[in-house]
Amino acid sequence: MKKTKIFSLICAVLAFCMAFSGCTVFETDTEALMQPPVFSEEQEKLNAALTKVAGEGYNLKYPASGGSNSAFIFKDLDDDGVDEAMAFYSTDGSNTRINVLKQNEEGWVSVYEAAGFTGDIMNIEFADIDKNSPAVIISWADEIGIYRFENNRLKELHSSECYGSDIVDMDGNGFSDVVIFKGSAMDRNVVNIFRIYENKPAVTEDVIIHAEYSGIYSSKTGDIGDGRTAYFIDCSISEGVYLTEMIIIEENTAKEFTIDDFVEDETAEVPETPEESDGSTIIIIGGSLGKRRIFTRNTAVSCMDTNGDGIMELPVEVRDDYAQEASDTVYYLEYMQYNGVNSVPAWHGVANTESGYLFTLPRPWNSAATAVIDSASGELSFVSAENGETVLRVHTVLKSDYQDKYEDYVLAAESEDHYFYVEALADPESNFYIDPITFEDCFILI
Numbered sequence: 470m471k472k473t474k475i476f477s478l479i480c481a482v483l484a485f486c487m488a489f490s491g492c493t494v495f496e497t498d499t500e501a502l503m504q505p506p507v508f509s510e511e512q513e514k515l516n517a518a519l520t521k522v523a524g525e526g527y528n529l530k531y532p533a534s535g536g537s538n539s540a541f542i543f544k545d546l547d548d549d550g551v552d553e554a555m556a557f558y559s560t561d562g563s564n565t566r567i568n569v570l571k572q573n574e575e576g577w578v579s580v581y582e583a584a585g586f587t588g589d590i591m592n593i594e595f596a597d598i599d600k601n602s603p604a605v606i607i608s609w610a611d612e613i614g615i616y617r618f619e620n621n622r623l624k625e626l627h628s629s630e631c632y633g634s635d636i637v638d639m640d641g642n643g644f645s646d647v648v649i650f651k652g653s654a655m656d657r658n659v660v661n662i663f664r665i666y667e668n669k670p671a672v673t674e675d676v677i678i679h680a681e682y683s684g685i686y687s688s689k690t691g692d693i694g695d696g697r698t699a700y701f702i703d704c705s706i707s708e709g710v711y712l713t714e715m716i717i718i719e720e721n722t723a724k725e726f727t728i729d730d731f732v733e734d735e736t737a738e739v740p741e742t743p744e745e746s747d748g749s750t751i752i753i754i755g756g757s758l759g760k761r762r763i764f765t766r767n768t769a770v771s772c773m774d775t776n777g778d779g780i781m782e783l784p785v786e787v788r789d790d791y792a793q794e795a796s797d798t799v800y801y802l803e804y805m806q807y808n809g810v811n812s813v814p815a816w817h818g819v820a821n822t823e824s825g826y827l828f829t830l831p832r833p834w835n836s837a838a839t840a841v842i843d844s845a846s847g848e849l850s851f852v853s854a855e856n857g858e859t860v861l862r863v864h865t866v867l868k869s870d871y872q873d874k875y876e877d878y879v880l881a882a883e884s885e886d887h888y889f890y891v892e893a894l895a896d897p898e899s900n901f902y903i904d905p906i907t908f909e910d911c912f913i914l915i
């Protein structure tokens with residue numbers, strides 16, 4: 470996903486800067502970062518082979534991300550047991566050419582040469598899309614090309630507009646599929662899925678999704694609960710409004726679903742989604758709680774398997790208002806698990822996404838105590854709706870900080886950087902009483 474790519478890009482740039490002094494971290498022109506001053510013997514041979522084809526005045530182009538810090542990418546492209554080398558270069562500074570070199574007894578020799586696209590390569594990935602040789606997936610700034618190297622030729626399987634992609638096994642058949650995020654046509658964001666279907670390269674029709682690629686903060690595949698596998702996207706669809714979408718592929722058709730498609734409630738009046746909705750008014754009324762379940766949420770959590778049964782659950786808010794309350798109020802969440810007919814709650818509690826945990830609480834807390842997160846300290850507290858008294862606090866403490874003031878609290882969980890202390894303020898007779906020995910069971914780190 471994009472964040473990984475950006476992170477990889479930063480790592481690549483940093484690694485480069487450490488290796489070659491004089492480069493600043495603000496250097497972003499990939500061409501300026503090329504041509505390492507010292508070539509290994511192997512690279513000298515590759516360079517010589519490439520010079521025979523390209524002439525002297527070429528610049529090697531490095532993928533901006535993807536973990537490749539060499540201008541030559543080694544991979545057994547045709548499954549003959551010997552690695553080929555791929556190189557990208559430009560002779561005029563703008564057009565990128567692709568070259569594939571093979572090894573023989575004397576060294577390297579160029580066997581394939583083609584024009585690529587204009588501009589920089591963002592990423593090169595390889596994927597096992599079937600039992601044959603791997604697909605070569607080349608991402609440019611706003612295009613994707615999917616190829617296979619056969620008979621010493623890079624054969625194009627698919628190319629299209631693309632603002633981001635993800636290589637996952639969408640349909641659970643053991644081979645990779647490529648999720649291609651395309652730009653918004655008529656203000657709709659679309660994806661389609663490339664994969665091998667019935668032994669041929671195939672692309673699904675465009676599927677409209679709510680998520681803009683840049684708003685996606687998590688994606689994964691998993692079981693939805695009825696035996697099918699889905700690709701799950703957690704995204705921000707507008708300021709502070711988050712949604713989980715599922716894309717399921719069947720035959721050669723992909724469809725988008727949200728949790729409301731998986732809730733059976735014949736008596737519920739489900740308002741139509743207004744065309745111009747920001748997402749926050751899409752609601753499901755009724756259900757066993759007598760509350761509205763809102764399938765968008767103001768909490769940036771991701772779908773996950775909360776109960777360890779191998780089936781993914783989807784987070785929804787449980788609330789009885791439309792309007793957002795004070796900005797430090799957080800809504801209780803429920804993770805809903807689909808059973809093939811209906812979605813049922815699998816987990817209930819509150820998320821503190823800044824501190825990185827879910828805090829499990831019994832369902833009655835939802836109407837009895839308001840949850841508040843202090844954005845400065847990360848402290849999560851619960852205030853009794855009846856008398857305004859604070860009944861429970863969860864402190865987030867940096868491990869590197871001095872912390873003797875928390876000695877009286879219960880150390881209930883820790884992450885890599887933080888300790889989480891619980892301060893129980895309710896009497897043992899109170900409805901808010903939780904036995905401190907069970908506090909650690911309340912935490913799910915996210």
Ligand SMILES: [Ca+2]
Nearest residue numbers: 545547549551
């Ligand atoms: Ca090979």
Ligand SMILES: [Ca+2]
Nearest residue numbers: 638640642644
């Ligand atoms: Ca697959």
Ligand SMILES: [Ca+2]
Nearest residue numbers: 774776778780
């Ligand atoms: Ca589960």
